Amino acid sequence: MSEDLTVTVWNEFRHEKENDDVAAIYPDGIHETIADGLRDAGYDVNTATLDEPEHGLSESVLEETDVLAWWGHKAHEEVGDDIVDRVVERVHDGMGLLVLHSGHYSKPFKRLMGTTCSLKWREAGEKERIWTVEPGHPIADGLPESFEVPQAEMYGERFDIPAPDELVFLSWFEGGEVFRSGCCYTRGEGRIFYFRPGHETYPIYDQPEIRTILANAVDWAAPGDGPDPYFGNADPIEDLDGVGRCTD
Template sequence: MVTVTVWNEYRHERESEAVAAVYPDGIHTVIADALGERGHDVGTATLDEPEHGLTESVLDETDVLVWWGHKAHDEVADDVVERVVDAVHEGMGLLVLHSGHYSKPFKRLMGTSCSLKWREVGEKERLWTVEPGHPITDGLPESFEVPHAEMYGERFDIPAPDELVFLSWFEGGEVFRSGCCYTRGKGRIFYFRPGHETYPIYEQPEVQTVLDNAVEWAAPGDGPTPTFGNTDPIEELE
C-alpha cells in the first residue's frame, strides 16, 4: 500500500459554477477516491490550508505527492516549494498533472520554463502508448481517447524525459509529450498531461489506471542511502 497525498489549489471549484458542476467536491477528491478504491492510503491537501497542507510531518509520511494546480501557482510559498523539492530528492515520488507543468516545484525540478502551446476548444485527444513495457502502461490499450480536452502542443520546454511513456495527438493536428518520467535525486517524477477543470477527465477509467500505475511506479524503493563528502578508502591503500 502506497501512502499518497493529493494536492489541489481548490480554487476553481469554489469560484466557478461550471467547474463545481463537474467536480463539486474538488478535483482532489475525485483523484483521491479513485486511488483509494485501488488500495492506496490517500489523504488530501489544498492551497488555503496552513502551509498549503504540506507540513514537514505530512511530507515525511507521504510516499507519492500528486499535484494539481492552475490559476494560483504564484501563491505557493517558496519555503513549501523547497520542502517539496527536498522531499523528492530524498525519495518521495511526485505526479504532476496537466497545468501543474507551470507549478513552482515542477519548474524547479526541471530547471526550464516548462512552457508550451495551448488551445481550449474541447477537441478530441488520442493518447498513444509508446513504451508498452513500462509499468505505468499496465492494463492499458495501445491508444485511448479523451473525448474533450484542452490542447497542449509542442514545443514543450522540458528536459528530454528519461522515459517517454505517452504521446498525445489532438484533433487540431498538434502532438505532445504527455507522459514523461524523470529521476531527481532518489525521487521519481511523472508528468501526465490529461486533465482539466471543466472536463470530467479524472473520472475516465483509463486515466485513473494511469494514475494508479504511476503511484506504484513513483513510490520510493528501499535502496542504499548515499554518502557524500570526504571519505576513507574501502580498500587498503599503500
C-alpha cells in the same frame, strides 16, 4: 501495487469554488476525485489544498508521504517558496511526485526541471488520442495501444522541458498538434511523472484509463529500498597501505 503506500493529493481548490461548471463536475474538488480513484486502487490517500495552513504540506505531512500528486492552474505564484523548497527537498530524498495537467507551470516542477516548462495551448473541447509509446513501462500496465479523451484542452509542442528519461505517452489532438504527455524523470532519489490530461472543465479524472495510469504511476514513483547514498569525504573500503608512496 504496494498497498502500504501513503499518497497526498494536492490541489489549489479554487476553480471548484469560483466556477459553477467546474463545481458541477468536481463538487468535492478535483483532489477528492483523484483521491477516490487512488483509494479504489487500494492506496492510503490524504488530500491538501492551497488555502490550508502551510498549503496542507507541513513537514510532518510530507515526511509521511510516499507520493505527492500536484494539480495547480491559476494560483501557482501563491505557493510559498518555503513550501516549494520543502517539496523539492523531499523529492531529492526519495518522495515520488506526480505533476498533473497545468501543474507543468507549478513552482516545484519548474524548479526540478530547470526550464520554463512553457507550451502551446487551446481550449476548444477537442478530442485527444493518447498513444502508449512505451508499452512495456509499468505505468502503461493494463492499457491499450491508444485511447481517447472525448473532450480536452489542447497542449502542443514545443514543450520546454528536459528530454524525459522515458516517454510513456504521446498525445494527438483533433486540431493536429502532438504533445509529450507522459514523461518520467529522476531527480536525486525521487521519481517524477508528468501527465498531461486533466483540464478542470471536463470529467477526465473519472475516466477509467486515466485512473489506471495514475494508480500505476503511484506504484512506479514510490520510494524504493535501495541503499542510502553517502556524500562527502570517505574512508577507503580497501586497504590503501603503500598507495602513493615511493619505494627504493
